[in-house]
Amino acid sequence: QTEIQWWHAMSGPLGEWVNDLAKQYNASQTEYKVVPTFKGTYDENMTAAIAAFRAGNAPDILQVYEVGTATMMAAKTAIVPVGEVMKQAKVKFDPKAYIPAVAGYYTAPNGQMLSFPFNSSTTIFYYNKDKFKAAGLDPEKAPTTWPEVVAAAAKLKANGEKCPFTTSWISWTQLESFSTWHNTLFATKNNGFGGTDARLAFNSPLHLRHFDNLSNMAKQGLFVYKGRANAADVSFPSGECAMITGSSGLYARVSKEAKFAYGISQLPYYPDVEGAPQNTIIGGASLWVMSGKPPAHYKGVADFFSFLSNAEVQSASHKRTGYLPITMAAFELTEKSGFYKEKPGTDVAVTQMIRKTTDKSRGIRLGNFNQIRTIIDEETEQIWAGKKSAKEALDTAIQRGNEQLERFQKANKS
Amino acid sequence: MVERNPLLDVISHAVMWLGVAIVAFPLYLAFVASSHTAQDIVQAPMPLLPGGNLWETYKTALFGGGDGAGSTAPVARMMWVSFVTAMVITVGKISISLLSAFAVVYFRFPFKMLCFWAIFVTLMLPVEVRIGPTYQVVSDLGMLNSYAGLTVPLIASATATFLFRQFFLTVPDELVEAARMDGAGPMRFFKDVLVPLSSTSIAALFVIQFIYGWNQYLWPLLATTSEDMYPVVIGIKRMIAGGDAANDWNIVMATAILAMLPPAFVVVLMQKWFVKGLVDTEK
Amino acid sequence: MEKRVLFRSSWLPWALLTPQLAVIIVFFFWPASQALVQSLQVQDPFGTSVEWVGMQNFRQLFSDSAYLESFKTTAWFSLLVATLGISISLILAVFADRVVRGAMVYKTFLILPYAVAPAVAGVLWLFMFSPTLGVVAYALEHVGIHWNHLLNSTHALTLIVMAAVWKQISYNFLFFLAGLQSIPKSLIEAASMDGAGPWRRFWSIQFPLLTPTTFFLLVINMVYAFFDTFAIVDATTQGGPGRDTAILVYKVYYDGFKALDLGGSAAQSVVLMVIVIALTVVQFRYVEKKVNY
């Protein structure tokens, strides 16, 4: 029996989910055994794998968050493209079966699928229906545009809410998804799909307008900053904040913890922007296949991946975690099961994603993206703290971020 | 004390109470949190008195299971790994440091001071700073995923070597002479006299090193690829790791308390020796 | 200082030193030299492309305002942690030295935090001060302090300092208490016969006699603040808001671990090593002197 090492960063209930998948697969056949290992957070997992690779001990399958995509892609000799793996193993594999926004993200310019989409999420909008009602808003009508959000926030605030609106993942929701949703570039060269010489571009008038808007909200107490990454998540199910933009994956938690009626809706946009809303951007992680393993391993990996792409498996996962069903078939299967009717709003993420993408909205693929995200966190915090204007902050973020891009370009030119 | 001043006594007790209250509060809170359900804690403000979910929480934390949403891998196994790791690190550090200190104090040989310095400099070179290359070495030696890999790289100890050296310097010369007259060679003297005499220092170092070993996080995360080699501190971090997971704070806190118990036990039980061992040799 | 009687053997000392030397050479010096090498290179994370760049990483480091800023932050942080940690535990030790009844109970509670892993300590304090969940943040709100370490640098620094100090108090406390108790009782009696009250006695007798302990703890606390606190920062502020709590070791960790910038991180490691060695020399010198009298 061939053992397939799979390193992941899924903790808590998601860790269970991963273990269950492996168990289910291992039970389904006898030739291979998938061994999942938790290796810390997304970044810790990736570092561990890189160290392991350098020492010649890399796992077969590595889960990498979308932020690390460019780094993985650049490491050409370290990985084996999924498309290649499937082809070698002669496993049926049709990239077209995947939701375009998902597949597109992980596909090389030559059309080769590089990694296997696994737990993909996207950005959506949650609101507290009870609070809406109390503030005299229509609980069944979610604000879909930013002006509506501001208005709703003002009403909530007038009704004594301390935190009318917050957001997780500032960069992801308010810059990255915001850009694609409005069909605007986040970075040049098609957000980096066009080459490593891409540079950041999120100080367009639209971006500035939005951040001035958020900045004003923050000043008036309509937007309350709750921290980096997904730190804000908890404030919604706890009832503290009335509206939040965050990952579709937050659904699992909201449905479990919220003691109030909540609604799920698409990400707000500016209605006067042409082309908006386009599609939102992908989050979560994909599975990469590491190089230098015996052929039998790749066969096993291919077999496991085809198990994972199975519509039933996909659909079950989708229902369990709130992550996207990454194939159209799985989406349809879920729809048929009546899940979306039963749990309204659970389809929002999918519908946001299944639209056809443009060059500007396919996704973002930048080197040192993790650092750039941190830079954006650092700089935008200055806005909420009232230390910098939106323009100053975004300009510095771009300048500092571009330094990272230059570095990455240099390190990967050879 | 020299004065018989009741006011001063009252103040002293008041200060101690205040100190204890502040210092122990985070731990108390962790305990309270571990006695409630996850939902109760998230509703701000969280209750300040213990709730009724204590048994449930600890059972879930220790043995895993539960309703699926709040479950994690069992803490019991991780505690065992932590324990073995901490023990091996502790015993290893103490043994090799005893030997080195013995060599440095009781022998004259070329490059003696250089050796001592080399050991001493490692005192403050934390794992974080050299983790990548260290990992490479361990992997080249095929020690990943083993207790050896978890412990050996951490087993050098400047602190212990230094402390033992300080202690050995205070051992009266006559004792060595007496042993020599009794016909004891160096190793015999080491085993029969020096080591037994160092018991207080050993006890003190036991505390320090046990806690050091128990609290390791980054290194085990890197040096093991198998989940059943994870120590409990990783378990905690794992529970609150990002992603979209709901943090079951009650379980997190229960695990924190569980993870704290063995080292706390060691510290509290050995506190007398701990201080004595450190102070007697340090000053 | 040397022993009068030394055993004579040319091979035995080396045999005795071998285990320790082997470990430090293999797991300390070799990796450290690797770090040194890496600090002169630019690599992609997987090591598939390596380029020698000389001192460029260092130049970049020292022209990076963020890094220089981080020095300042670190200095502040270490100073605060060391002075607060030392003074609070000194106060506690002085009073603990006075109380007779219940001393054991007090002591036991005061040394508990020592058993808590830094990573866990961070989590505990975050849990208390989280603007959303935190009991303390909630209480502060009620007395009119709007606690927000996410945006308020002072709050953020306060938080990590508190967590770091909290963890270190136990250790300091034990040392001070032992130090106080090793001051001969007759000195205190002599001073009181000389007419000194408790306050005066403390400042003119006990405190000066604790100087060696204090200095020792100062170094230990500085080192602790320098290196052992990254887990606390990582768990609570992650260097924010802005970069206001990004201390040096956190930056090494961040650049190496999260940002995968090996050369830059290695260069920072080298800088840290230099600081470490300097600290070592200072302490070694001092301790040697102390032993000699």
Added chain:
Amino acid sequence: MASITLRNIVKRYGIGPKANQVIHGVNAEIQDREFVVIVGPSGCGKSTLLRMVAGLEEVTGGEILIGDKVVNNLEPAKRDIAMVFQNYALYPHMSVFDNMAYGLKIAKVPKDEIKTRVDKAAKILELGHLLERKPRELSGGQRQRVAMGRAIVRQPQVFLFDEPLSNLDAKLRAQTRLEIQKLHRELGITSLFVTHDQIEAMTLAQRMIVMNAGNMEQFGTPEEVYHRPASTFVASFIGSPPMNLLERAPGVRPGTLLGIRPEHLDVTPEGGWDLEVDTVELLGAERLIYGRLNGEGLIVRVEEGSHAPAPGSHIHVTPRAGRVHAFDAASGKRIPDPTP
């Protein structure tokens, strides 16, 4: 200057049933300007008594007066006394000058005067050239003198000494003894001096208190104590070698003990007691002859000039007239000499 009065002093350590009484009612009046030595074996309560006078230990029962004032509840600092500790208790981090000046500084004595007083004390004790040194840079004898200097500069009413010489070597001890005597003659301050060394007690005391297990056995001048010991305890504790106490010597009444000091036994060609010689020790100027009389051990002290008997031989010794003491065997108390 002041007298010290101890009235029925009792001391118990601990409370309740576990209490341990270590002083059992001591009464004594120490005159103004007097030098009194408290002597007794280890653990008999000497230090405890002294520390109660100093105020470092609470008095369980009885009263302590300094001058006319009951000081039982007075802070040590307010009793106007100075104490020299066995280990000197010098402040290790202060210079000799600062050690001596510390008490004065606290008392807010003006700087000039502090200097004058310290310099004067330093001159008396020949410490002038050491004022800048730290205690660890001094020899044992010098430390001892600093400790005394610290006491002197305070110009207290009373000096207390707790075995201040026991850390010195024999030669230095003898010399310091002389210095203390000289000092007392010059300053005339009431002094209480604790020691377990009887030679020290004898040479220093104007009067001495002999203590035994928390009781005062005798209070008198060295001559009284030496020549008319109040009990067998005193008789054997004072004098070295100690007084011979004999039960079976010729002519001893049953129930009593005969006491005779070794130097009061004269070796005579014949007559007296017939002694079998065990060993002979030469001590320099004299010899000690260890022998046995009717199976009881006995020591005789003779001039070294005289002939040394061989071990195993027999000699005759005669107790000197008027130097024989009688004690009650049961109580150990002295049986009063028949009034002459």
Added chain:
Amino acid sequence: MASITLRNIVKRYGIGPKANQVIHGVNAEIQDREFVVIVGPSGCGKSTLLRMVAGLEEVTGGEILIGDKVVNNLEPAKRDIAMVFQNYALYPHMSVFDNMAYGLKIAKVPKDEIKTRVDKAAKILELGHLLERKPRELSGGQRQRVAMGRAIVRQPQVFLFDEPLSNLDAKLRAQTRLEIQKLHRELGITSLFVTHDQIEAMTLAQRMIVMNAGNMEQFGTPEEVYHRPASTFVASFIGSPPMNLLERAPGVRPGTLLGIRPEHLDVTPEGGWDLEVDTVELLGAERLIYGRLNGEGLIVRVEEGSHAPAPGSHIHVTPRAGRVHAFDAASGKRIPDPTP
């Protein structure tokens, strides 16, 4: 049993120009079964000499023989000697039994025999009931006996003692002295005993070596050393209070010193030397009168029974005939008595 021969022993610490010579050629023959005491002031090299015999210190020059064998390069353990240290150097973590048995265990003596030998030694030293105790649970005197016990069980050819009594109090010291004498009489093992206390030296020695600054000043019986000191150094080092050495006494030839022991000055109603009295000390059985003669300090020792002169008064003293010594003032060497 064995003799010890020291042939021209030289010891230097350190090497090259910084070397410090501390023993300057010592020659001595210690007979089999003899008890020899090395005495001298602190730092004169007594311990160094002893430690060279023990093998704990390398010999720089000369030869040491035990019996007929040169032992210069023999390991301590192989010299068949046992040593008692000043601080006893007991193994603090071992019981009394184990302390005594340790050397035997290492020598692989069978268990039974170890027990027999330890028990026997314990019985001699009355340690039987203490065998299970740890050193810290013993009094000073008991520790001292354990240290001796440890030496005895080894049944060595030679005993070495380095100031083994200096940590005991006066009484215990006197008592232990007797015990050591007894022991030597019983076992008859050649012994070298180091002390800086001349009383100890006098009482214990069969012969004594007086050392000064690395030189042997005299080697002879206590009587010889006391009565015919070879130098002013010996004269003033041996005897307490020391011999009076006078330059200006009546009848002293220039360039010489007159030596007279305090007990050899008799107080006479008149005649002799006219002395001004400084102080008088009572030591128990005798008094010391400190006075001055032509400005030179002088001590007179009298029986306590005699009259104590008042400080400041004048008395007459006469040196006893045949007790006066003469020394060369420059070299300090004794000027041979005119052969009678």
